[in-house]
Amino acid sequence: QITMAARHPTSILVYNGPGCHEECRTFLHHALMSAVDRNQHSVQDITPQQVLEGSWMETSVLIVFGGGYDLGFESALGKEGANQIRRFVDSGGSYLGICAGAYWACDYIEFDKRGPLEVTGERFLKFYPGLCIGPAFPGFQYDSKAGVHAVPIRYKETVTFDAYMDGGGFFKPYKQSVIDQTVGAVDKSDTETNMVKSELHLNESPSDRDYQPASCDLDVLGPRRRSLVVDTLGKYSSLVETDSTAIVKCKVGDGMVILSGVHVEFPAQLLLQENVYLKPWLPQFLRSEDTRLFVFKDILAQLGVQV
16 A cells, blocks of 8 residues: 555646546646646646556645546546546545536536436445535536536635536535534544445436445455545535535545535636626636635645645
């Protein structure tokens, strides 16, 4: 088992492969290069083949999956790729999932359930012991900014800003789970074995009934290590309390995971585009830019990155 102390990791890796949206990847690179201490870290792409090969674990502090579509991640990486990423985090690495990267890292996702864009199902990473349900705000369309919103976020209870939202979800623990807001607290449920039962019907999910976890068969460093929700970092201020969790932090083995339904990484200056759907929101993004950058840097620092 590789430990953080043995690795002295410095690299920050951005997934580039099926499922990755090119504009999101470009913005993510720009945001990371602007936020991190470049004397301490390099920012590089990582392909599905490299994820599967695994040598990156020894030199990396963080792997990031941004916007796009999570079925692409699933098809390119599958269980083997998820195991590699899970092994990295178990051993002390960090994972940041934004929008599609956040959906993919949950135990189960519900996207546009019973709608024309429906994607529902179990996922392999299982960093969050519950569901990601979305879109949290209406209007999402692939290859369009018609569903973009500037949504008010309350971060760590005291910081407020308007964040870029386009199809992201909210996080919901399983019914028997209790999330304690105190950092370091454990999830009261047996999240170690959260798996969706194979007999679930096509349109039935853990949110439809009292869900009972089944056993997990992922092969990660022998016995599976628990995923614990340790903090709700951000909430959607305009949604009802039960659907308000926007940014979550999870402890996984020796590593840390942060998942965000909103694009905390999108720099406002890159949004100055002649787009009819973006224009109404630009003043809010520009007013929130300093706070957005503060939040993004704070998230990175919690994931072991020097900013």
